[in-house]
Amino acid sequence: MAKASSKIETQLIHAGEVKPRILGAVCMPIFQSANFEYKGEDKQEALIYMRHNNTPNHDLLHKKLATLENGESALVTASGMAAISAALLAVLSSGDHLLAQNCLYGGTHSFITQDLPQFGISHDFVDGEDVDSWKKKLKPNTKAFYVEGISNPLMEVIHLEAVVKFCKENNLISIIDNTIPTPINFRPLDLGFDLSLHSATKYLNGHSDIVAGACIGKNTLIEKITHMLNHLGGSLDAHTAFLLDRGMKTLALRVRHQNESAMNIARFLEKHPAVSRVNYPGLESHPSHQRAKALFSGFSGMISFELKGGAQAAERFVSALEIPAYAPSLGGVETLITLPAKTSHAGLSQEKRQQLGISEGLIRFSVGIEATVDLIADLEQALKKTSSTLLHSTIQ
């Protein structure tokens, strides 16, 4: 197994591996068995059973994920939302209050606003940038603070060190969704977060072919979440666990390429006359740049931007592109493009979107691992087409 001192590239390949290798197999075989023989286990949860997330394929991932983010333990789940919902339900009880960053992944936002109240759990959203305002929202029953490492779709990095400090001072559990930064760019437990969550559907797996999730943190917290997940039933299938492990082996190569490619694409877009605004934390012009530079070792493969022609131009531009798929989700090897107002954030009213700074024409771009020059050439031809049709329609 990889030593604790190994670099992340080595951990991605070797952490959690079983020695001696099973029948000499270089790759971990898939244990496609729902149940396993009774070996004298004295607790129900100790029985090896696929819903208990404790087959050899799960164990390997738990050890690997914990190693990658320096956590005591980890838990894989059937999706990112299974990780988020099980974690929140494990940490919060009826009568508790949650503080959360105001711009969250849509599913998380809906779970907090629509489902948690049914369990007697209340919440308040806070402006992640306005540190002084947090205290005003704090209640005697506030139990946890939930944030995201890089927010979607504006790619903001809030004052994460202040979140940790605030939670320690007020005895709150600090929870972060680290899906977009990934452990390659950021390890939140090192900064003092209690719990790191992932949609492993995105960068961790990286091939847009499974859904999965993960929770990483202290033993006591992961035990509580495991207990909840065992009852909710959002466990990962062994074959999917195998695919996730296979995907994760190339995480460092993919994410470092995506960091670099996105940086070059963001610089190209920022200079282009048809583009009015680019949101990428790697750009000096981004409001979170200094903070992201201090906390992260890369700025991710996610960019969002606006065109001078607004929503109309955005739609023309998206259909003029040849390489990216117009599809939701992110973090795969293929470049994806979406209009958040039409997809990920369509559930919010236009006013709410405006309040959060998500314009109707905002374009979100998840950079894959294609050649950067090809992506830039495609963007260039689509921008050219878009501005010439716009010019044409103005003349008419």
Ligand SMILES: *Cc1c(COP(=O)(O)O)cnc(C)c1O
């Ligand atoms: C996609 C996503 C989720 C939800 O994950 P699923 O795997 O789709 O359940 C949660 N958080 C972030 C930041 C995401 O991008």
